[in-house]
Amino acid sequence: MSTVALTAPIPADVAGVHTRPRLGRLVTVELRKMLDTRAGFWLQIATVALAALVVIARLASGDAADHTFAAVLGDGLLPAAVLLPVAGILLVTSEWSQRTGMITFALVPVRSRVLVAKLAASVLLAVAMLLISAGIVAVGVLVASPGVDGTWSDAGTLLAQSAVYLTAGMVTGVAFGMVLLASAPAIVALFALPIAWTAVASLSFLTDAAPWLDTRLALAPMHEEVMSATQWAHAGTALALWMLLPLAIGAWRITRREVAA
Amino acid sequence: MIEADRITKQLGGRTIVSDVTFRCEPGTVTGFLGPNGAGKTTTMRMLVGLSVPDAGEARILGGRYRDLPNPGRRVGILLDASAQHAGRRGREALAVSARTMGVPVQRVDELLRLVGLDEAAARRRVGQYSLGMRQRLGFAHALLGDPEVLILDEPANGLDPEGMRWMRGLLRGFADRGGTVLLSSHLLTEVEAVADRMMIIGGGRVQAQGTRAELLADSGTVVEAADLAALDVALQGAGLTLHHLGGDRRLVEAQPEVVARAALDGGVVLQRLAPAEGAGLERLFFELTEPTGAPA
Numbered sequence A: 001m002s003t004v005a006l007t008a009p010i011p012a013d014v015a016g017v018h019t020r021p022r023l024g025r026l027v028t029v030e031l032r033k034m035l036d037t038r039a040g041f042w043l044q045i046a047t048v049a050l051a052a053l054v055v056i057a058r059l060a061s062g063d064a065a066d067h068t069f070a071a072v073l074g075d076g077l078l079p080a081a082v083l084l085p086v087a088g089i090l091l092v093t094s095e096w097s098q099r100t101g102m103i104t105f106a107l108v109p110v111r112s113r114v115l116v117a118k119l120a121a122s123v124l125l126a127v128a129m130l131l132i133s134a135g136i137v138a139v140g141v142l143v144a145s146p147g148v149d150g151t152w153s154d155a156g157t158l159l160a161q162s163a164v165y166l167t168a169g170m171v172t173g174v175a176f177g178m179v180l181l182a183s184a185p186a187i188v189a190l191f192a193l194p195i196a197w198t199a200v201a202s203l204s205f206l207t208d209a210a211p212w213l214d215t216r217l218a219l220a221p222m223h224e225e226v227m228s229a230t231q232w233a234h235a236g237t238a239l240a241l242w243m244l245l246p247l248a249i250g251a252w253r254i255t256r257r258e259v260a261a
Numbered sequence B: 001m002i003e004a005d006r007i008t009k010q011l012g013g014r015t016i017v018s019d020v021t022f023r024c025e026p027g028t029v030t031g032f033l034g035p036n037g038a039g040k041t042t043t044m045r046m047l048v049g050l051s052v053p054d055a056g057e058a059r060i061l062g063g064r065y066r067d068l069p070n071p072g073r074r075v076g077i078l079l080d081a082s083a084q085h086a087g088r089r090g091r092e093a094l095a096v097s098a099r100t101m102g103v104p105v106q107r108v109d110e111l112l113r114l115v116g117l118d119e120a121a122a123r124r125r126v127g128q129y130s131l132g133m134r135q136r137l138g139f140a141h142a143l144l145g146d147p148e149v150l151i152l153d154e155p156a157n158g159l160d161p162e163g164m165r166w167m168r169g170l171l172r173g174f175a176d177r178g179g180t181v182l183l184s185s186h187l188l189t190e191v192e193a194v195a196d197r198m199m200i201i202g203g204g205r206v207q208a209q210g211t212r213a214e215l216l217a218d219s220g221t222v223v224e225a226a227d228l229a230a231l232d233v234a235l236q237g238a239g240l241t242l243h244h245l246g247g248d249r250r251l252v253e254a255q256p257e258v259v260a261r262a263a264l265d266g267g268v269v270l271q272r273l274a275p276a277e278g279a280g281l282e283r284l285f286f287e288l289t290e291p292t293g294a295p296a
Helices: A014-018 A023-035 A038-060 A069-097 A101-107 A111-144 A155-180 A183-201 A215-223 A229-256 B040-047 B090-101 B106-114 B119-123 B131-143 B161-176 B188-192 B212-216 B228-237 B256-266 B279-289
Strands: B002-011 B014-024 B029-033 B055-060 B075-078 B149-152 B180-185 B197-202 B205-211 B221-225 B242-245 B249-252 B270-275
Touching (some): A023 A069, A023 A111, A023 B090, A069 A101, A101 B090, A155 A183, A155 A229, B002 B040, B014 B040, B014 B055, B029 B040, B029 B161, B075 B131, B090 B119, B090 B131, B106 B131, B188 B279, B228 B242, B228 B256
Parallel strands (some): B075 B149
Antiparallel strands (some): B197 B205, B221 B270
């Protein structure tokens, strides 16, 4: 241990001293932070491994003629649909539970830039997971039941809709994390609230409103069929309630709140 | 340059920091002293924008911290060595910040070497670090952006004596090259050896500040005796004002000769009799740290 190294530091890029870190750089940092911790790393590995297991199990059972890309895609995406929102929650809540927010927000004091970077990183991870999961489904379908009629029908549209599906789920996770700023309550709320809501919405006087406000009903067709305009409207209103509203509340909260005392 | 201009902060209806004003100049080390809960951490958090003052203004390098375009390259911060993700490896924790502030990644290894974290330690997850190792990682983090200003909250916590000496040398060198250092501690001995200026905070208010020489100029006499009760009686009988210090010592507001005469008149055997020098500072600090212990 000596102070010699300090007197002759590696010449840093002096130009960077007076310029804001670019948003693109902050996005790569947030992506890295989702993958470089023990929990974050294994969460992604588990997502991919589960996708492979689910697809294999699905293809091993039932009639080969039913194993079209469209039919298997929903199962292949299930692990990502469940676990990506958790990664989204942890991306935000770990700044508080692990208290790294003191570093993050000291290095980037304009907190809205951190939030934008986190959202962008979430979208990128969701798209990457879509490509991996859909890739597993495609390989599985090719190997297990080649030459089935209509194997690839609507594949392009379903992929695009699934991108919306996974991305919306992930961003909803980020939003829940932003509102609650604590991992366990956010994860419980994310999974329990929609179930509770489905139960409430089954009450007779709410049945007309249910398709518009229940994300589970509204988002399910995204990976199953080519959606109609009405279905898109259902998805839009449900996401406004469950994704955009928490996002707005969370952003308001984080930009004003004292960081981790 | 660090400036606090009458900053005040209330949290949960309680005033944590009240009307605090100070200035840290380039080339100096300022020791920020006070018992736990005195408002040191809250003050430092306000300096770097993690907390917003209810009144007053904090400025760093001439402006608000949050207006610095890339603050990590100008201000090095260590507010809590444990505020690192437990599941991230030590080297990775530095690499993430290096990437954020645009510092070449080689500097990470340079600083790990500087603070004495070897390859094996750098590969371990921060959750397995001892407090001393976290503190060293925190130093590396604070120095990562090659800053002009250092703000360190209780950096000596968890350091062994050798680490403490190393830290003092590092901060001295940093200030001698024109850097500005503000470091806090709840222990006088940790900072008095390195600080050019000291500032004592208690109950959210600055109780004393000045150069070491100014604060040490307090006159008086320190005495020790086996029979403390008899000593107190003798000194009070002679009409002298006395204060309790740590370690069963008394600080008397009088010249040594006067004190010796009072002890002689009272028939008390003295074990120590010396000019106060730094004892006035120590007394102030002692009273702040243990408000019930000193019937001054």
